[in-house]
Amino acid sequence: MKATAQPMAATTTSAEKTRWAVFSDLIKLRLTFLVLVTTFVGFYIGFRGSLNFLLLLHTMLGTALVASGAAALNQLLEREHDSKMRRTEDRPLPSGRMKPRTVLLLGAACGGLGLIYLALMVNLLTSVLGAITLGSYLFVYTPLKRKTTLNTVIGAIPGALPPLMGWTAARDEVTLGGWSLFAILFFWQLPHFFAIAWIYREQYAHAGFMMLPVVDVSGERTGRQAVSNALGLLPVSLAPFVLHLAGPIYLFGAFVLGLAYLWYAIQFSRQLTVPRARQLFFLSILYLPLLLGLMVFDKIK
Incomplete structure (x- = not known):
């Protein structure tokens, strides 16, 4: 009995991990x-x-539901295009692990419940911002990916709204401090995504996505955009200090991190290669948590 039970338990555990992995991808x-x-x-x-x-918990739970719903519905809308890219062909829908109807019901339920939860348990303003994030991500950014290279800039708007949602959850108002956090996320995203798009430009082209590196064969525009947005991020990242939200430790750290981000963007623009794009990408991954960590650590009480 013991020898039989062990393989059965192992199989069940393996199946559970597989289901969790599929859900995580969704x-x-x-x-x-x-x-x-x-x-x-x-x-x-x-x-x-x-x-x-308690208010923080409600905010995080509602936002998690909205973000999860947006991710699922985005994959539903892009399932045919995802099947044409190696980096996305193993997602739940292209791989056949989930059915479109299931994803539609799950995504709509998560998104809708999240917005209702934010309205009831946090405040209406945060719920409205969540609705704007969800709607613009699904019905503006997603279709524009196949129509114009401006999709990355437009898509950075819903991508930058979550910290503003956190701000309005705490204060129930939109003020300059909240907009400064929005601006930091907005400018940070652009070099980050240009680097990704350069690395996978051939796959994006095959899938029919109008990313800037797809149409910008020489890469000059892509490089300029990466540098200009990294340059724009530098002064914007200092705004929390100017607005008395964070102290001098944050100021110094933000300035150093901003210079590093700008330097890697310049190097990418000078040598438009996949290794340089990867360096910029990995620097962007380090930049954001370090900057946000400094902001939290050096918050002016």
Whole structure:
């Protein structure tokens, strides 16, 4: 009996891991986690006085539902195009692990429940921002990926809204401090995504996505855009200090990180190669958590 039970248990565990992996891919777990991190920072920096942990929990849960729903519905809309790219062909829909109807019901349920939850348990303003994020991501950015190279800039708007949602959850108002967090995320995304698009430009072209590196064969425009947005990020990242949200430790760290990001963007623009794009990508991955960590650490109480 013991010898028979052990393989059965192992098979069950393996199946559970497989289901979890499929679900993680459906909700784009790493992207959703990043959304929650930026939402938390917006809430923490925006909140006055002792932190309201229950309100923070409601904010994070509602935002997680909205982000998960957006990820699932995005994959539903792009399933045919995802099947043409090696980096996305193993997602739940192109691989056949999930059915479109299931993804539609799950994505709509998560997105809708998340917006209702934010409205009831946090505040209406945060729910409205969540609706704008969800709607613009699905019905503006997603279709524009196949029509214009401006999709990356437009897509950076819903991508930058989560920290503003965290801010409004804490204060129930949109103020300059919240917009400064939005601006940081907005400018950070562009060199980050240009680097990704350069690395996978052939796959994007095959799938029919109008990313800038696909039409910019020489790469000059892509390089300029990466540099100009990294340059724009540098002064914007100092705004939390100017607005008395963070102290001098943050100021110094933000300045050094901004210079590093700009330097790697310049190197990418000078040598438009996949290795340089990867360097810029990995630097962007380091930049954001370090900057946000400094902001949280050096928050002016």
